[in-house]
Amino acid sequence: MCGIIGIISQNDVSERLLDGLKRLEYRGYDSAGIATLAADGEIDRRRAEGKLEKLADVLATRPLAGVIGIGHTRWATHGGITKNNAHPMANDTVAVVHNGIIENFASLKEMLQQRGAVFTSDTDTEVVMHLVSMHMQEGLTPLEAVQKTLSQVRGAFALAFLFKAQPHMLIAARRGSPLVLGITESELFIGSDAIALAPWVRTLCYLEEGDVATLTLHGDNAEVSILNEDGIAVERPLRQTNITADAISKGAFTHYMLKEIFEQPLTVSDTLQSLISVEDESFHAPLLALNKPFSKIRIIACGTSYYAGLVAKYWFEKLARVHVDVEIASEFRYRSPVFDGDTLNFFITQSGETIDTLAALTLVKQQGETCVAIVNVAESSIARASDHVIQTMAGPEIGVASTKAFTAQLVVLAALCLKFAKERNAISPHEWTNFFQSIAQIPGHISELLRNDGVYHQLAAHLCQVHHTLYLGRGANFPIALEGALKLKEISYIHAEGYPAGELKHGPIALIDSKMPVIVIAPHDEWFEKTLSNVQEVLARCAQVIVFTDAKGAAAIEAQTKTMPCYRIVILPESNMLTAPLLYTISIQLLAYYTAHMKGTDVDQPRNLAKSVTVE
Numbered sequence: 001m002c003g004i005i006g007i008i009s010q011n012d013v014s015e016r017l018l019d020g021l022k023r024l025e026y027r028g029y030d031s032a033g034i035a036t037l038a039a040d041g042e043i044d045r046r047r048a049e050g051k052l053e054k055l056a057d058v059l060a061t062r063p064l065a066g067v068i069g070i071g072h073t074r075w076a077t078h079g080g081i082t083k084n085n086a087h088p089m090a091n092d093t094v095a096v097v098h099n100g101i102i103e104n105f106a107s108l109k110e111m112l113q114q115r116g117a118v119f120t121s122d123t124d125t126e127v128v129m130h131l132v133s134m135h136m137q138e139g140l141t142p143l144e145a146v147q148k149t150l151s152q153v154r155g156a157f158a159l160a161f162l163f164k165a166q167p168h169m170l171i172a173a174r175r176g177s178p179l180v181l182g183i184t185e186s187e188l189f190i191g192s193d194a195i196a197l198a199p200w201v202r203t204l205c206y207l208e209e210g211d212v213a214t215l216t217l218h219g220d221n222a223e224v225s226i227l228n229e230d231g232i233a234v235e236r237p238l239r240q241t242n243i244t245a246d247a248i249s250k251g252a253f254t255h256y257m258l259k260e261i262f263e264q265p266l267t268v269s270d271t272l273q274s275l276i277s278v279e280d281e282s283f284h285a286p287l288l289a290l291n292k293p294f295s296k297i298r299i300i301a302c303g304t305s306y307y308a309g310l311v312a313k314y315w316f317e318k319l320a321r322v323h324v325d326v327e328i329a330s331e332f333r334y335r336s337p338v339f340d341g342d343t344l345n346f347f348i349t350q351s352g353e354t355i356d357t358l359a360a361l362t363l364v365k366q367q368g369e370t371c372v373a374i375v376n377v378a379e380s381s382i383a384r385a386s387d388h389v390i391q392t393m394a395g396p397e398i399g400v401a402s403t404k405a406f407t408a409q410l411v412v413l414a415a416l417c418l419k420f421a422k423e424r425n426a427i428s429p430h431e432w433t434n435f436f437q438s439i440a441q442i443p444g445h446i447s448e449l450l451r452n453d454g455v456y457h458q459l460a461a462h463l464c465q466v467h468h469t470l471y472l473g474r475g476a477n478f479p480i481a482l483e484g485a486l487k488l489k490e491i492s493y494i495h496a497e498g499y500p501a502g503e504l505k506h507g508p509i510a511l512i513d514s515k516m517p518v519i520v521i522a523p524h525d526e527w528f529e530k531t532l533s534n535v536q537e538v539l540a541r542c543a544q545v546i547v548f549t550d551a552k553g554a555a556a557i558e559a560q561t562k563t564m565p566c567y568r569i570v571i572l573p574e575s576n577m578l579t580a581p582l583l584y585t586i587s588i589q590l591l592a593y594y595t596a597h598m599k600g601t602d603v604d605q606p607r608n609l610a611k612s613v614t615v616e
Ligand code: F6R
Pocket: 302, 303, 304, 305, 306, 348, 349, 350, 351, 352, 353, 354, 357, 400, 401, 402, 403, 486, 487, 490, 611, 612, 613
């Protein structure tokens, strides 16, 4: 949440600060601002409430000069969505941008006010600005003032500072929230992630927990020095990035989300190829390295990634016969979980920065259990803190609603399931080969489904007029019902709930009337007959039933519902227990996307959300 950028150059930086913020806008879009050191040596800033385009308008009428500056795009935590609360916070000594939360800001604010500080915002960030300038007035250098301030504040955050008295220097500090430095021979950059810096740098340096970095540029001499949390000078590895500006453009698509949905044949295939070899039915290094014995599995995640974990529970238990617990990270970390030292823990996360998942990982690591990250961003905090990393090959996911990262997570989990099933001799070699070969066909089936996306336009035209929907599924497709409901509600703002179809009678059926669309995920699998009974039950109560199924399922439904037909039956390619969740997910994504698009919501940046949830 919140995106940070900083640049030191020999040319004006405000245009590039704005450009970098565009690539960070997925982290928050309540307000934005930039500050530079103007030619007269004063800190100058422009801020605007609302999306980045508002800031661009302000800059068009009141440009900002300066070869050094910082910028911020905000997801509001402390203080409402107003221009006054927009970062950078600045006085005539220092400007600061901040991602995260200063937990003890209230007591610090009181202390500062008693000493005469005048606050102009309701943010926790302003406390940092006042502390740093107070310490500089006491005679400390900017670096010492930042260090002293960091010793006074509690919480998880990333910060970047610009100083009036230091026209060639920026300071960046990381505690709990990510920060990366970009280094070229003649320019230096700070970013919340590598995507922000993609067009300008290939050499990156990720800050570690507690690091404070000083970036200086004198002429062509670019220097970075880093102190760790104990104040000791350290070197952090330099990494080369291959993220290009192309990988993060929308191309011809109307939204990132649609582009990312349509990328799935490729991202699923890339992820598969990184893990398995179809020809000789073998596994590649990321899975082979996972060879520690375990008695059970725990999967911890949030949101959509949590639903991937729920799918895996069905798969692992049925096919690999291993006990699986799936945990919501924000609950797990504050429960008193029991550890047996013999559990293999998976942390599923697209961003690798979700604060609750990271905190749960820290908790499990303290107990000495093995921690494996299934993560899309290879250099993320969760990847770096885990014992073992399996990367999903989804590429940068910019749309706030997760799509291609979810299917890539499912691919990893399906491959793991096959590995565990083989190691445990849990299914017959014949069955195993069938499953193995079937997941290899998934990219082709997804392409086929995407070629027929017209049906989702028609369904969306209907759905965009309703206020509530129910999604039903059974077995490994129950989590897909949950994911369908989440996708629809987060981007279209239509209230949606996902239920296991068998649970309907225990309450939610009371909601059914002729205005309620019920979306049923029902491949012709071992639960199909039971799901069909549930379809009958809702049809009998006049619901508008939309069923996603395959050819066999469609024939059975049509035969049984002649007198009370479904509103629509959508036929998907044939699938099995492992492949169905992957395929049916594409349907619920398209349905949510086109519905939201027809409603005219901001699909890529839905209200109140941010892509990377780095605050509790
Ligand atoms: C929903 C969505 C979120 C994320 C959740 C976890 O579309 O994207 O529910 O899945 O915030 O994020 P990661 O996977 O980055 O840990």
